[in-house]
Amino acid sequence: MENKSLSPKKSIFSSVADFFRQDLIRYIINRILLFFPTILLISIIIFFVIQLPPGDYVSTAIAKLQQEGEEVSAETAQEMRESYGLDQPVIVQYGLWVKDIIWTGSNTTYYRLYNSHHNWKYSFSYQTNVWNVIGKYLPMTVTITLFTMLLQYLIAIPVAVYSATHQYSVGDYAISILTFTGSAIPGFIFAILCMYLSFLWTGNANVGMFTQDMLLNGINWGNLGEFMKRMTIPFIVFGFAGTCGTIRSVRAQMLDEISQQYTLTARAKGVSERKIIWKYCFRAAINPTVTGLGTSLSHLFSGSTVTAMVLNLSILGPVLFHALQYQDMYLAGAIVMVQAILVEVGVLLADIGIAFLDPRIRYSGGSR
Amino acid sequence: MDDSLILQIKDLRVEIPMPEGTLTPVRGVNFEMRKGETVGLVGESGCGKSLTCKAVLGINDKKCKVYGEINYNHPTDGAQNLLAMNPRGKQIRSIRGKEISMIFQEPMVAFSPLYTIGNQISEAALLHITKNRQEAKELSIAMMKKVGIANAEKRYNQYPHEFSGGMLQRAMITMALVCHPKILIADEPTTALDVTIQAQILELMKEMQKDSDMGILFITHDLGVVARMCDRVNVMYLGKIVESGPAATIYADPEHPYTNGLMHSVHKIGSRKKERLFSIEGTVPLAMNLKTACGFYERCDHRIEGLCDQADPELVEVAPDHKVACFACDNEACRAMRAKAEAMLKAQGQQGASKEEKRHE
Numbered sequence: 047m048e049n050k051s052l053s054p055k056k057s058i059f060s061s062v063a064d065f066f067r068q069d070l071i072r073y074i075i076n077r078i079l080l081f082f083p084t085i086l087l088i089s090i091i092i093f094f095v096i097q098l099p100p101g102d103y104v105s106t107a108i109a110k111l112q113q114e115g116e117e118v119s120a121e122t123a124q125e126m127r128e129s130y131g132l133d134q135p136v137i138v139q140y141g142l143w144v145k146d147i148i149w150t151g152s153n154t155t156y157y158r159l160y161n162s163h164h165n166w167k168y169s170f171s172y173q174t175n176v177w178n179v180i181g182k183y184l185p186m187t188v189t190i191t192l193f194t195m196l197l198q199y200l201i202a203i204p205v206a207v208y209s210a211t212h213q214y215s216v217g218d219y220a221i222s223i224l225t226f227t228g229s230a231i232p233g234f235i236f237a238i239l240c241m242y243l244s245f246l247w248t249g250n251a252n253v254g255m256f257t258q259d260m261l262l263n264g265i266n267w268g269n270l271g272e273f274m275k276r277m278t279i280p281f282i283v284f285g286f287a288g289t290c291g292t293i294r295s296v297r298a299q300m301l302d303e304i305s306q307q308y309t310l311t312a313r314a315k316g317v318s319e320r321k322i323i324w325k326y327c328f329r330a331a332i333n334p335t336v337t338g339l340g341t342s343l344s345h346l347f348s349g350s351t352v353t354a355m356v357l358n359l360s361i362l363g364p365v366l367f368h369a370l371q372y373q374d375m376y377l378a379g380a381i382v383m384v385q386a387i388l389v390e391v392g393v394l395l396a397d398i399g400i401a402f403l404d405p406r407i408r409y410s411g412g413s414r
Numbered sequence: 415m416d417d418s419l420i421l422q423i424k425d426l427r428v429e430i431p432m433p434e435g436t437l438t439p440v441r442g443v444n445f446e447m448r449k450g451e452t453v454g455l456v457g458e459s460g461c462g463k464s465l466t467c468k469a470v471l472g473i474n475d476k477k478c479k480v481y482g483e484i485n486y487n488h489p490t491d492g493a494q495n496l497l498a499m500n501p502r503g504k505q506i507r508s509i510r511g512k513e514i515s516m517i518f519q520e521p522m523v524a525f526s527p528l529y530t531i532g533n534q535i536s537e538a539a540l541l542h543i544t545k546n547r548q549e550a551k552e553l554s555i556a557m558m559k560k561v562g563i564a565n566a567e568k569r570y571n572q573y574p575h576e577f578s579g580g581m582l583q584r585a586m587i588t589m590a591l592v593c594h595p596k597i598l599i600a601d602e603p604t605t606a607l608d609v610t611i612q613a614q615i616l617e618l619m620k621e622m623q624k625d626s627d628m629g630i631l632f633i634t635h636d637l638g639v640v641a642r643m644c645d646r647v648n649v650m651y652l653g654k655i656v657e658s659g660p661a662a663t664i665y666a667d668p669e670h671p672y673t674n675g676l677m678h679s680v681h682k683i684g685s686r687k688k689e690r691l692f693s694i695e696g697t698v699p700l701a702m703n704l705k706t707a708c709g710f711y712e713r714c715d716h717r718i719e720g721l722c723d724q725a726d727p728e729l730v731e732v733a734p735d736h737k738v739a740c741f742a743c744d745n746e747a748c749r750a751m752r753a754k755a756e757a758m759l760k761a762q763g764q765q766g767a768s769k770e771e772k773r774h775e
Binding site: 406 | 468471473502507508509510511512515516518520523524525526527528529530537538541542573575586589
């Protein structure tokens with residue numbers, strides 16, 4: 047103990063320094079470096095999937111044109127192929143795809159097609175570049191997703207801890223029944239139920255996200271109240287199943303941790319019950335939930351499509367569905383790419399969170 | 415409470431309600447501990463020894479119901495009944511870890527894997543003796559050095575997974591001793607360790623005891639360890655103490671058939687006899703719906719039919735400081751108890767018979 051003169055304040059700094067021990071930093075850097083190859087791999091897979099439908103876009107487009115009674119000459123078809131870059135080797139096509147659609151997004155095939163051939167009376171699902179479509183829906187999607195997740199954890203964690211620390215009490219049974227029901231009901235049925243109840247009680251089903259005013263003027267302080275009112279049902283519907291699932295898993299984990307030997311050690315030391323629960327058990331119990339953060343993010347993205355359609359919400363899920371329905375593969379690919387990146391970020395954050403929570407992860411991560 | 419005593423357990427019972435009935439793993443345990451003394455609690459698995467020592471700290475599982483009295487002779491506040499305190503309250507928490515602390519059987523799972531060893535050791539110091547983190551750290555490191563953890567400053571910041579089993583047990587002893595408790599409860603502290611490490615840990619505990627006036631309650635099923643460590647021995651069977659006395663007496667002259675069996679089932683190094691190691695037949699019965707009978711009745715070679723299965727012997731003093739609970743032992747006190755029990759059974763039998771007669775009339 048060389049530093050007998052150290053004040054307690056300084057020791058807090060030193061404990062912060064302990065926190066950022068070498069192996070933790072090494073782990074995080076490792077993990078971030080792993081992020082980029084993963085994204086690259088995902089983009090290759092998505093590109094491959096885009097190529098899967100029979101024929102290329104040009105043949106689909108020509109078939110549609112011919113259906114509508116248009117004459118398409120071989121030169122026009124060739125011209126279209128060239129403008130798409132479809133005459134290039136696959137690797138170049140992949141490069142073009144990354145460059146045009148993912149990187150800049152400005153020169154999408156549809157966009158080019160539409161601009162250079164105004165006379166084509168030919169309707170694509172969205173006659174604009176991919177980023178315009180995504181940009182229109184992404185902010186709302188991310189807002190809803192993050193807010194739902196936040197709400198989900200804020201509610202689920204205290205309830206789960208209560209349920210676990212009061213195992214087999216009346217409250218615990220009530221919570222168990224509710225959570226089992228919540229996990230079992232499909233989201234869209236719950237959505238319909240909510241709309242029905244809303245209509246029954248308030249005379250308004252509160253369907254759809256925006257009023258005319260919001261579409262024209264955007265969301266401002268004046269219509270925020272109305273907007274929040276319209277968001278209530280989506281939040282409840284999206285958050286409910288996730289909350290129930292989180293309660294189940296955190297409760298089970300907490301029960302597991304409470305029965306561990308180290309709680310007995312802590313109790314024998316004179317540590318209070320509350321501190322045993324929060325300092326020891328909770329930190330260990332939350333581990334799988336944090337690990338599942340990335341996955342539950344993707345679940346909220348893609349799992350809520352039907353619900354979003356029922357509730358008539360303008361988020362990416364239904365757009366993706368629409369794109370797939372019309373074989374708008376470039377749009378679908380871009381949306382999937384965006385989702386994949388967001389989920390990857392979620393997983394990255396989750397992994398870093400886990401490393402903070404559990405020193406054993408840092409340890410093995412560092413020695414890798 | 416006698417001033418030389420530090421701990422006195424009176425008629426301790428532990429009941430666990432189960433769907434099939436009430437389990438009574440501890441059925442009236444009485445013993446005492448003097449200051450600075452090492453008391454052994456010996457018995458097979460499931461005889462209630464762990465529950466007894468957990469009851470002292472009030473850290474039994476929530477579903478356990480604990481009855482009786484556990485008096486602790488507090489150095490400043492005088493005798494206190496620990497069982498009368500709220501098991502989650504502040505009063506008992508100020509005793510846990512400070513006055514009475516405990517070390518556990520498996521050091522590998524007794525520490526939380528999420529915090530450094532230093533954090534978990536100094537937590538005890540921070541709870542009871544200082545509010546200053548730096549001071550707690552210094553006290554912890556000093557104690558770590560004392561129990562023989564080399565490179566203590568570096569080890570302080572390491573996690574349990576970076577420790578070996580023996581080192582973890584040393585760390586646990588550090589954690590138990592950092593507040594200089596008056597009683598240390600050791601629940602099979604060496605069972606999970608290598609034999610060589612076992613000896614080191616036992617030596618260490620003895621040494622730490624020498625420095626302070628600490629009493630040790632040593633729970634084990636290893637009679638070799640008892641001989642090495644304990645001043646007094648309490649032999650437990652089916653939730654009761656069946657024999658109690660100074661370690662030397664119990665070893666030289668065991669009275670109770672169960673103690674006798676235990677002594678014989680230890681392999682002695684150097685014995686030339688080529689024979690099978692003695693073992694006690696049968697297993698410990700389940701402590702549920704027990705009739706009034708000696709708990710050892712079914713496994714006993716000396717059982718007396720019509721007596722041992724009808725009455726439960728109590729602990730009687732057969733020699734100064736040596737108590738046995740057995741009808742079959744050949745000594746004055748046991749014979750007196752036997753005569754008394756037989757007379758009582760006879761009287762009951764007559765009463766029952768006369769009742770029968772009355773009913774017939």
